[in-house]
Amino acid sequence: MTTTVDPNYWSLLGVSPDCDSNELKLAFRKEARKWHPDLNKNDVNAEERFKLINEAYAILSDPKKRKEWEQLNNKIQDIFENRFPTYEEYLDVVLGIKTNLENETDDINYQYSDLPEDEFEDNEESNFKEYIPTTSDPSPPPTLIYEDQESIVEITPDQALYGSSVDIQLQNGTLVEVLTPPFAGDGWRLRIEGAAIGCRDHFVQLKVQTDDGLRIDGLRVKYRLELFPHDALLGCAVDIPTLNGPVTLQVPPNSSTGRLLRLRGRGLKYEEYRGDQIVEIIIVLPDNLSDSELALYQRLNEISMENY
Template identity: 30%
Template sequence: MAQAVKDYYEILGVSEDATDEEIKKAYRKLAREWHPDRNPDKPNAEERFKEIQEAYSVLSDPEKRRQYDMMRKHPFGAFGSGNGSRFYRTPEGTYIHFETSGNLEDLLDEEFGFGSLGDLFSRFFGGFGRTGTRQDPFSRMRRPRDVEVRVRLPFEQALRGGKTDITLPDGQKVRINVPKGVRSGFKIRLKDGGPTIAGVPQGNVYIIFEVEPHPRFRREGDDLYTTVTINPLEAMLGTTRELMDAYGRRIKLRIPPGTQPGERLRIRGHGVETETHKGDLYVEVQLEIPRHLSREQQRILREAAEKAGLLRS
């Protein structure tokens, strides 16, 4: 990560040849003076306190201080010990501090074609060739970057597929083909469809589909799941129900006698249809028990149940 480096000696109020003890003493005094808890009425106290901590973290570390001092003495250059910390001064005089988890110059060379920090900054901040014209800092970038675009689809559109229009990150509008029966997480590639940055193509665009949930149907693989509600007599005696599948087709569902609550009935070929396969529809039977019966209804049901031997005395 890069950030402009401030004058740490000035922040701590010490000279450039200050000893470690003088730096520590100055830090403790300023830290007490500017601690946010002691300055609730000063809006800049927290920012000032962070500056003091930042300055001390560099000047109290012998290696970081050495790099920092070298940076201040050289008008143009980069300094570091190879441990992921670098200081750099641009031609305009801005100090840049890099902290990386690996070898930054290897990363620049491998990913972007810049041989060093000096190469990178000379192209961005100096960047003039023999002809006197400014060089494009992106001209040596070697690896086009792929782009991922997430496209949210209504459940019905994902089932049926077809064409849909999307907008790429660079503002370009394209029409893509949605495969029939596409599911969430499915990815397609638009070859050489990536945006262009500074004249450099940025690779492929990968479209990742996200399918919105449906209020009645749940998808698992290419199978669909839904529910139907019946009463206890229908469960005992059997019944039929007319349903609509996810494609709007009418289905007559036969519920056999003795169907149990939670039992799933399978309807073949009424799940998700892809180019090569048809899933099934599973209907889960749910039981609804009437909460209120009239006295006459209770009498009739009781008599029928007693005659059928369904009531225990």
């Protein structure tokens, strides 16, 4: 009988333990594209599989984490090979809980074995003196509180779509290579566990934006369209940027902040898949309104109050 605490990461990525770093990267990118939730909307297990693939690469690409994972799994396989583990082995190896029940029992027996018998007898004539400490216990030394660290990394839409390697400098000056997953999006945060001072985590936030304000999210493209109140109320035609150049968008009347308009097929393309561009309406006030404009807004407000 053989069991493991974690899934077989080598099998998840479809590589052998003898593969080199380049083969590991290629396998990770292939499996990540295959199981990305955007491309498997009808598969309820795709998201969980995608997370496991990212977890597998994070363990196998880090020599220290990989060694710890292999040692743990080998130890578990040894104790499960021909017998069932003892209770202490189960807590120690499988659950990671250290036990020392025998030593604890010995310490308890020792504490009471040398006490004289008369220590437990009632003796009304005994004089007990109250212990009053002359000095207070020393204060514990101050504890340094460390915080998680975060870096912002800019990548292109193509790098977000296919995955890329970026170098991150940690607080101690160490350079680490971080492999971004395929179909990444603007605002995604990748965690480097235990890399910051004090065993805190270092987060890498991805910035995937174009110069004209397009934000990438997987195969989708997002754009915030700011409109003056009268344009949103009456409707208007406005030119907006896309990855393939500007297009004219007809904004329907009575559009409120938060309304989403879809431009089909204006997102990123991957094989036979094509994403959409989502335009979010944001209503803003013009800067430096004139007195006549302010008067019109005030009159509009009065008319609105009269109708209620």
